[in-house]
Amino acid sequence: QVQLVESGGGLVQAGGSLRLSCAASASIVSINSMGWYRQVPGKQRELVATITRDGLTVYADSMRGRFTISRDNAKNTIYLQMNGLKPEDTAVYHCAAMARVGPGGLEYDYWGQGTQVTVSS
Numbered sequence: 001q002v003q004l005v006e007s008g009g010g011l012v013q014a015g016g017s018l019r020l021s022c023a024a025s026a027s028i029v030s031i032n033s034m035g036w037y038r039q040v041p042g043k044q045r046e047l048v049a050t051i052t053r054d055g056l057t058v059y060a061d062s063m064r065g066r067f068t069i070s071r072d073n074a075k076n077t078i079y080l081q082m083n084g085l086k087p088e089d090t091a092v093y094h095c096a097a098m099a100r101v102g103p104g105g106l107e108y109d110y111w112g113q114g115t116q117v118t119v120s121s
Contacts, residue, residue, distance in 0.1 A: 015084060036095060078095065
């Protein structure tokens, strides 16, 4: 069982920056993949970025070049640096861990409670 706790969300104006953190209760070296997803009420959860134990990263097209996912193995924490924020980035951002193949494709075993990011225009 892995607990994930996100922090760092808040209210910023368009063009601003935020850094989100996700602290895991287990060594992230033992977790094959972790990532960030976001969700707006009434819409399906959307991929933001993922990072593997080897440091390989994947970004959604709309986030590539603006967002950066990284990790700190000593702190069992991953980060999401968000620059050039836009109003459409407003969402609850969730941390996920332990990827696997499920009925719907690539899925994750563990999820955090989420942190709210609001970007004003």
